Amino acid sequence: MNKFFMVLIATAILFGLISCKGIDxxxxxxxxxxxxxxxxxxxxGKPDSCSAVLNMKNCIWSDGEQEIRIKFGADLVVFTxxxxxxx
Numbered sequence: 001m002n003k004f005f006m007v008l009i010a011t012a013i014l015f016g017l018i019s020c021k022g023i024d025x026x027x028x029x030x031x032x033x034x035x036x037x038x039x040x041x042x043x044x045g046k047p048d049s050c051s052a053v054l055n056m057k058n059c060i061w062s063d064g065e066q067e068i069r070i071k072f073g074a075d076l077v078v079f080t081x082x083x084x085x086x087x
Contacts, residue, residue, distance in 0.1 A: 023066045025085040031068075037075045044068060 022044045030043050037057075041047070047059035047070075057072040071079040 023061050023063050023068055023085075025082075028068055028080070028082050028085055031070070031077060031080050033077050033079070035077045037072055040070060040077060 027043050031040060040059075044061045048062050050057055050059040052058075055074055057075070059070050059072065061068040061070075066084040067082065068085075069081045070077055
């Protein structure tokens with residue numbers, strides 16, 4: 001295999017690792033009621049979607065098979081739920 005393909009493969013792997021979200025049981029267990037939005041995104045990454053009504057925000061992190069849903073009130077976690085994390 002020549003150097004070009006080795007660099008290409010290494011770059012693809014590195015990009016995959018960097019872009020991975022933290023959607024797993026280990027990171028879900030780190031979440032606590034009362035955490036700030038920024039603390040959650042430091043663990044899980046940017047949410048796939050959020051919707052807001054008045055002072056409540058619902059955010060979803062998903063990779064297609066696993067999902068974490070968090071409800072925020074005044075930018076603080078008030079409720080968490082998950083699907084497919086194998087807990």
